[in-house]
Amino acid sequence: MTVRDVATLANISPEVVRYYSRIGLIKPQRNRKNGYKLYDASDISRLIFIRRAKTLGYTLKEIKNILSHSNTGTSPCPMVRRIIENRIDDNRQRLDDMLSLQTRMENAVEQWKHMPDGTPDGDSVCILIESFTHDNNMEVR
Amino acid sequence: MTVRDVATLANISPEVVRYYSRIGLIKPQRNRKNGYKLYDASDISRLIFIRRAKTLGYTLKEIKNILSHSNTGTSPCPMVRRIIENRIDDNRQRLDDMLSLQTRMENAVEQWKHMPDGTPDGDSVCILIESFTHDNNMEVR
DNA sequence: CTTGACCTGTGTGTTACACGCATGTTGTAG
DNA sequence: CTACAACATGCGTGTAACACACAGGTCAAG
Numbered sequence: 001m002t003v004r005d006v007a008t009l010a011n012i013s014p015e016v017v018r019y020y021s022r023i024g025l026i027k028p029q030r031n032r033k034n035g036y037k038l039y040d041a042s043d044i045s046r047l048i049f050i051r052r053a054k055t056l057g058y059t060l061k062e063i064k065n066i067l068s069h070s071n072t073g074t075s076p077c078p079m080v081r082r083i084i085e086n087r088i089d090d091n092r093q094r095l096d097d098m099l100s101l102q103t104r105m106e107n108a109v110e111q112w113k114h115m116p117d118g119t120p121d122g123d124s125v126c127i128l129i130e131s132f133t134h135d136n137n138m139e140v141r
Numbered sequence: 142m143t144v145r146d147v148a149t150l151a152n153i154s155p156e157v158v159r160y161y162s163r164i165g166l167i168k169p170q171r172n173r174k175n176g177y178k179l180y181d182a183s184d185i186s187r188l189i190f191i192r193r194a195k196t197l198g199y200t201l202k203e204i205k206n207i208l209s210h211s212n213t214g215t216s217p218c219p220m221v222r223r224i225i226e227n228r229i230d231d232n233r234q235r236l237d238d239m240l241s242l243q244t245r246m247e248n249a250v251e252q253w254k255h256m257p258d259g260t261p262d263g264d265s266v267c268i269l270i271e272s273f274t275h276d277n278n279m280e281v282r
Numbered sequence: 283c284t285t286g287a288c289c290t291g292t293g294t295g296t297t298a299c300a301c302g303c304a305t306g307t308t309g310t311a312g
Numbered sequence: 313c314t315a316c317a318a319c320a321t322g323c324g325t326g327t328a329a330c331a332c333a334c335a336g337g338t339c340a341a342g
Contacts, residue, residue: 003320014320019299022322034307036320046266053270057246060298066270070261077258077269081250088246091239098236105198105229109222117218120211125187128218129194129207144289155289160330163291175338177289201329 006039010047017047025050025064057087108132147180151188158188166191166205198228249273 007014020026021037026046028037046067053063062083069076111132118127148155161167162178167187169178187208194204203224210217252273259268 013300015300016298018321023298034320036307049266049271052273054298055242055245055275056249056270056273057242058270066267070266073261075258075260076267080267080269081253084246084250088243088250091243091246095236095239095243098232098239101196101198102229102232102236104196105225105232108197109225109229112222117216119216120214125190125211126207126217126221128221129197129199130190132193132197134196154331156331157329159290164329175289176291177338 001039001043002036003039006044006047010044010051012047012051020047020050020060023060023064025060025067056084057091058083104134107134142180142184143177144180147184147188151185151192153188153192161188161191161201164201164205166201166208197225198232199224245275 001009003014003017007017010017017026017039021028026039026043028039028043030036031038049067050060050063053066054060058066058080066076066080069079108128112128115128115131118124120126124130142150144155144158148158151158158167158180162169167180167184169180169184171177172179190208191201191204194207195201199207199221207217207221210220249269253269256269256272259265261267265271
């Protein structure tokens with residue numbers, strides 16, 4: 001199978017398949033006649049595995065580790081559990097950050113509703129941004 | 142003032158100040174003797190403005206636009222309002238995505254609690270990931 | 283005068299691709 | 313049989329906002 005075929009079967013774009021080959025996530029055979037990459041059923045299941053892992057929040061780097069780990073015959077499962085637990089914590093933190101950003105933005109729009117646009121001078125760039133007051137944490141990431 | 146001074150006063154790391162100079166967000170003078178960047182009070186207020194804008198979700202690119210827009214004498218406020226309203230929508234979408242990821246990850250960990258680690262063979266890389274069923278009913282907690 | 287803290291510019295790495303380039307290959311319509 | 317579209321190849325660049333490293337120049341104090 002060629003790139004387009006395997007991409008269609010795995011429901012991925014050919015670009016992504018090429019990218020995964022490039023970074024070593026999949027290792028297709030080669031057609032000796034023309035140098036084209038040759039994919040088989042095992043590549044498809046690997047691609048499907050990668051996509052499943054991605055929907056669970058694993059990064060490509062982590063997936064690569066999982067794959068090569070399992071190639072050595074040892075179970076990647078303990079690693080898989082460890083990673084996802086850390087990711088849950090990280091994600092909760094980022095969610096909190098984004099939620100507070102969302103609140104901040106909504107508050108700003110609300111405050112600005114009753115304010116006119118200002119003309120910039122030497123002291124002021126944009127009175128909206130400069131005048132915005134927020135009560136609690138200013139955290140951004 | 143030198144980088145370290147202005148960074149301390151604006152409560153930013155010197156690296157970030159250098160980065161902002163590099164991408165043209167601030168344009169410090171130069172010491173003709175040694176080529177060092179020379180910052181003054183206007184740079185500090187610019188840095189503070191940039192940080193305020195960032196806490197409101199504006200990207201550095203957008204902030205650059207806002208700054209140069211206000212340099213032409215026209216009010217950046219309409220643009221500022223437009224950007225934040227779009228950002229609120231985008232952010233809500235990303236929040237939804239991250240929330241569903243969070244739920245998915247938590248469901249996975251829950252399912253996996255009752256499962257043993259598997260040994261990899263030709264057919265299986267990691268039974269945990271492969272067996273995870275993405276049941277939409279579970280998502281509604 | 284040496285030392286150490288600071289400055290300079292530039293380059294690389296981070297994530298997961300998207301897109302473009304120049305070039306080589308294949309399949310098919312005329 | 314050949315022209316041409318549609319595919320393939322590798323490689324390079326760009327994305328956001330820095331962090332960090334490197335090699336070298338500068339400055340104040342002892």
